[in-house]
Amino acid sequence: MLTSLHDFISASLFSTRELPLFGCPVPAGFPSPADDHLEGPFDLNRLLFRHPASTFLARVSGDSMIEAGIHPGDLVAVDRALRAGHGSIVVAVVEGEHTIKRLQFRAGQPWLVAENARYAPLPVGPDAGLVVWGVVTHVIHSLAGTPTVR
Amino acid sequence: MYALVDCNNFYVSCERVFAPQLEGRPVVVLSNNDGCLISRSQEAKDLGLKMGEPYHLVRPLLEQHRVQVFSSNYALYGDMSRRVVQVLSGLAAGVDVYSIDEAFLDVSGMKLLEPDLLAYGQRVHETLKKHTGIPTCVGIAPTKTLAKLANRLAPKTGPVRTVTLATAADWEPALAQVPVGSIWGVGRRYARKLTDMGIGTGLELARLPEHWLRRHLGGVVGQRLWRELHGQPCLEWNPAEWDDDQLQPNTASRHSVTCTRSFGRPQHQEAVLAEAVATFATRAAEKLRRYGQAAHLVTVLLGTDRFAPTAGPKTHTAVISLPTSTNDTGMLIKAALQGLRQLRRPGVAYHRAGVLFTGLEPEGQAQLGLFSGSAADQQRSQQLMQAMDGLNARFGRQLVRSAAMGVAKNVDGLLQKPVWGGRAAHRSPRYTTGWDELWQLR
Numbered sequence: 057m058l059t060s061l062h063d064f065i066s067a068s069l070f071s072t073r074e075l076p077l078f079g080c081p082v083p084a085g086f087p088s089p090a091d092d093h094l095e096g097p098f099d100l101n102r103l104l105f106r107h108p109a110s111t112f113l114a115r116v117s118g119d120s121m122i123e124a125g126i127h128p129g130d131l132v133a134v135d136r137a138l139r140a141g142h143g144s145i146v147v148a149v150v151e152g153e154h155t156i157k158r159l160q161f162r163a164g165q166p167w168l169v170a171e172n173a174r175y176a177p178l179p180v181g182p183d184a185g186l187v188v189w190g191v192v193t194h195v196i197h198s199l200a201g202t203p204t205v206r
Numbered sequence: 207m208y209a210l211v212d213c214n215n216f217y218v219s220c221e222r223v224f225a226p227q228l229e230g231r232p233v234v235v236l237s238n239n240d241g242c243l244i245s246r247s248q249e250a251k252d253l254g255l256k257m258g259e260p261y262h263l264v265r266p267l268l269e270q271h272r273v274q275v276f277s278s279n280y281a282l283y284g285d286m287s288r289r290v291v292q293v294l295s296g297l298a299a300g301v302d303v304y305s306i307d308e309a310f311l312d313v314s315g316m317k318l319l320e321p322d323l324l325a326y327g328q329r330v331h332e333t334l335k336k337h338t339g340i341p342t343c344v345g346i347a348p349t350k351t352l353a354k355l356a357n358r359l360a361p362k363t364g365p366v367r368t369v370t371l372a373t374a375a376d377w378e379p380a381l382a383q384v385p386v387g388s389i390w391g392v393g394r395r396y397a398r399k400l401t402d403m404g405i406g407t408g409l410e411l412a413r414l415p416e417h418w419l420r421r422h423l424g425g426v427v428g429q430r431l432w433r434e435l436h437g438q439p440c441l442e443w444n445p446a447e448w449d450d451d452q453l454q455p456n457t458a459s460r461h462s463v464t465c466t467r468s469f470g471r472p473q474h475q476e477a478v479l480a481e482a483v484a485t486f487a488t489r490a491a492e493k494l495r496r497y498g499q500a501a502h503l504v505t506v507l508l509g510t511d512r513f514a515p516t517a518g519p520k521t522h523t524a525v526i527s528l529p530t531s532t533n534d535t536g537m538l539i540k541a542a543l544q545g546l547r548q549l550r551r552p553g554v555a556y557h558r559a560g561v562l563f564t565g566l567e568p569e570g571q572a573q574l575g576l577f578s579g580s581a582a583d584q585q586r587s588q589q590l591m592q593a594m595d596g597l598n599a600r601f602g603r604q605l606v607r608s609a610a611m612g613v614a615k616n617v618d619g620l621l622q623k624p625v626w627g628g629r630a631a632h633r634s635p636r637y638t639t640g641w642d643e644l645w646q647l648r
Contacts, residue, residue: 107337108292109289109290109292109293109296109337109338110289110293110336110337110338112637112638112645113638113644113645114644114645114646114647115644115645115646115647116646116647116648117646117647117648118647118648120648131644132647136336136337136338136339137336137337147647149226151227152226152227152228152229153226153227153648154224154226154647154648155647155648156647156648187226189226189339
């Protein structure tokens with residue numbers, strides 16, 4: 057919710073999704089030598105949503121993947137279009153619940169492994185009907201606590 | 207060749223993507239205001255629950271069988287529909303979006319890439335399931351009407367989920383299986399007329415001479431139906447042009463724009479009804495502008511209790527004709543409120559209201575009326591609407607709003623939920639569209 061003119065101005069300045077990239081500082085009052093070096097624009101959406109139709113954002117609430125750099129409160133991008141392989145971090149369905157774990161094959165047998173010594177790896181038997189919901193492609197971790205995006 | 211892709215129990219399927227524990231369990235989704243059943247899982251259908259049944263009547267049955275109940279979550283369903291269409295647009299040369307859960311694909315050239323259309327249909331089904339989680343059925347045939355028929359038969363094909371009716375030898379036995387009323391384009395009235403005359407199946411209809419359908423089934427409409435049933439495409443093809451800014455198909459060729467709602471409780475006060483009608487006119491006007499269209503005719507609807515035992519019409523309408531077409535929210539609200547004043551009877555409790563815009567044409571083409579303002583006025587109105595839509599797109603819906611929509615505030619300064627607002631006691635989170643309700647993973 058906007059409460060002041062300041063909010064309004066900063067929101068209008070920074071809500072654009074494309075950020076132009078300059079290779080060097082631009083001096084005033086002179087034909088800019090930087091013009092030839094203008095590279096951008098960056099679009100983080102293209103990085104996060106390589107497959108926009110099949111990519112979903114989710115908020116992580118547990119600490120089972122903390123050693124993989126996925127903290128409680130982080131945002132993750134999950135792509136359903138990718139095929140999961142040995143070592144992929146995946147969102148899987150276990151007993152009707154979504155869980156985020158690393159997929160490993162040990163002697164041909166799939167395991168869901170937490171990246172936290174406090175949680176035991178979960179063997180996935182042939183009858184357990186392991187369903188991989190999607191492959192986690194990116195983590196957005198805010199250094200200033202829980203990310204607040206609007 | 208057309209392929210019709212139809213999402214199975216679409217709203218229920220959307221809920222299940224984020225709630226896998228509901229797989230294999232009976233699930234239903236309720237209409238706006240938790241009124242009736244509008245989507246049922248197969249398990250719910252097997253319990254004998256019918257489409258459109260009032261929630262309050264079937265509630266004991268739902269509780270007895272522990273059926274999971276959801277209020278409708280259109281933010282979620284709209285986003286999932288957009289994703290489905292986006293995947294489809296990568297699988298075919300053209301996509302014609304028919305409704306939130308159905309789209310026709312142009313697969314004319316597909317034989318060059320994939321000689322086996324059945325395998326292609328199966329690939330469409332599998333890709334959609336993998337990329338979006340939504341299960342579908344695919345029907346492939348030379349006309350839209352036959353594709354619709356093929357789609358209808360697809361659920362019985364096991365995991366393949368695809369039926370192709372490429373030649374008359376394929377579609378004739380299929381037509382023989384279905385009652386004439388289930389043929390696309392045969393309305394309930396014609397179905398009764400046909401069965402009364404002893405024409406029971408789709409094949410019996412197709413075997414009638416072309417001129418008979420022309421004479422007895424609505425002239426050129428009947429003739430088109432005959433040709434469609436004989437593999438000659440006659441229905442329009444309206445491909446969706448992809449709008450990259452909106453990340454959704456751009457459907458410019460629509461004939462009406464509407465916004466209607468049921469109220470949480472019946473309303474009879476003029477002030478409350480006026481706020482509701484102004485709100486619906488505003489929403490519909492936003493849609494008009496999104497499609498680059500302007501409207502000539504404003505229809506206001508008021509609905510009384512649909513399930514009341516008394517006789518008489520349950521929906522009342524008034525049509526206001528505008529001197530020139532417009533998509534200016536202010537003018538459209540004014541017309542809608544005029545319609546409301548004509549329509550409302552003091553003391554009558556209304557359960558629903560709505561606004562419908564028709565007589566659409568591309569914006570900016572309107573002839574200026576003698577008394578309806580200058581070109582400069584029109585330009586100012588356009589600029590104002592652009593500014594308003596821009597602000598609302600950036601800072602959230604309804605940041606800038608007409609006072610006619612009501613401005614009552616709570617103690618915290620936030621806008622009050624309107625008196626007429628609907629019940630949505632069982633709505634799931636807006637998993638994919640709201641930062642505050644984002645999908646949570648443990």
